[in-house]
Amino acid sequence: MNINLKYFKEGLKDGVPIALGYLAVSFSLGIAASNAGLTALQGYLASFLCKASAGEAAGFTAIKEQVPYLEIIIVTFVANCRYLLMSFALSQRLNPKMNIIHRFLLGFYLTDEFFALSISQDGYVNPYKCYGAAIIGSPCWCIGTSLGIIAGNILPAKIVAALSVALYGMFLSVIIPKAKEDRYVFLSIIGAFFMSFILSFTGISSGIRVIIVTVLIASTFAVIKPRSTEDE
Amino acid sequence: MNSWIYIALMAVTTIAIRMLPLTLIRKPLKSKFIRSFLYYVPYVTLAAMTFPSIMNETSHFSFGLTALVLGGISAYKGLDMFKTTLICCISVVILEFIF
Known part of the structure; x- marks a missing residue:
């Protein structure tokens, strides 16, 4: 086919x-x-x-x-x-x-x-x-x-x-299988959940919240565990 | 103010944001930091969008939380996207109608 x-x-x-x-x-x-x-x-x-x-x-x-x-x-x-x-x-x-x-x-x-x-x-x-x-x-x-x-x-x-x-069920079926095979992706997801939860009490809009969490957590993990080309 | 002009401005801004990186960046980026950063972006973004927002969608936060846990387990057990999603929806329907 x-x-x-x-x-x-x-x-x-x-x-x-x-x-x-x-x-x-x-x-x-x-x-x-x-x-x-x-x-x-x-x-x-x-x-x-x-x-x-x-x-x-x-x-x-x-x-x-x-x-x-x-x-x-x-x-x-x-x-x-x-x-x-x-x-x-x-x-x-x-x-x-x-x-x-x-x-x-x-x-x-x-x-x-x-x-x-x-x-x-x-x-x-x-x-x-x-x-x-x-x-x-x-x-x-x-x-x-x-x-x-x-x-x-x-x-x-x-x-x-x-x-x-x-929609959230869909997101889960994308992130969870990757988290299962890559410990650092798993940790970054937990970090994102946690930080997003904390920031939800600050009154900032959800759009801004997602940007802040993404930039901070993804850059933190980029430093902790940099990826080589083979990872992608 | 004209609604059509508002819609046009929203559309141009949104489409430009989505298309510019995709059309302008045609080669792998050299910086290892940026490559690593972008490797994590999708998962972190989707996670941040899921939680805690999923708990605001249902009439009681625990219904959304249940859907999150059951959906997470389903995806972990290797169910595909359609089944995982279905399990989330059905669990919420049941909880909404029982309580």
């Missing part, structure tokens, strides 16, 4: 739980968007172009407050800063010869979930896994936002809670 097709199918399968989680999260995002006065079409477009829960939530709040245009750029930048780190990290996992169109698409679809999926592969990342998941997941993200704007609170909170947890 064609190797790209194999990855594409894997992505489709892994995309199902992602899509379910997206529906739930984007639905609640849609409620925030309607509070900011956006129409279903505007919410759909914002979600198609931005694909970011924290970033969009921050943006919608800013729109509601009618901030100056420069401020929404800064707010969006800060809330999405972790994608800069992810994009750097992913750039190191691509075949240097990969063409620009694949790089553009991987960047366009660089959400937490598709990123997790891409880096769960060994060796160079095959972009088709991300495409498979994106074809199911991305429309759900956009449709969920529009539904949230139109329908508001019709889904029972218990169901929304269960669907929201799906």
Whole structure:
């Protein structure tokens, strides 16, 4: 079987739980968007172009407050800063010869979930896994936002809670297998849990919290246990 | 202020952040520190996003914590992404409806 097709199918399968989680999260995002006065079409477009829960939530709040245009750029930048780190990290996992169109698409679809999926592969990342998941997941993200704007609170909170947890289940299935084989990854994850927990009491936004934890813990471990090329 | 302009600014900023490193950096970075740093980034980031946020998603924090523990065990036992996720969701549905 064609190797790209194999990855594409894997992505489709892994995309199902992602899509379910997206529906739930984007639905609640849609409620925030309607509070900011956006129409279903505007919410759909914002979600198609931005694909970011924290970033969009921050943006919608800013729109509601009618901030100056420069401020929404800064707010969006800060809330999405972790994608800069992810994009750097992913750039190191691509075949240097990969063409620009694949790089553009991987960047366009660089959400937490598709990123997790891409880096769960060994060796160079095959972009088709991300495409498979994106074809199911991305429309759900956009449709969920529009539904949230139109329908508001019709889904029972218990169901929304269960669907929201799906995204974390996905994250776990990326980090745990690696932690099992690499003691230092295990320790860095424990460190991140701990520090993130402590910082959650300070009142800083979750976007900033993730950046601080990532920079401090990852650089600490880069010093404690530097990696050679063979590790990747 | 115009909502369309706001959305356009959000979109351009977000897309630029995601695409620039991926398209501009086409070679392995030389610095061993930066390479090591980037090796840990994905795992640390995903961990920081998971905890403690997972406990805010459910009506009682212990439901989210249960999902975290069960999901962690499932992934450790080698279950795939779909099954791990399903176990997290089902455990929360059950807890939400019992309590």
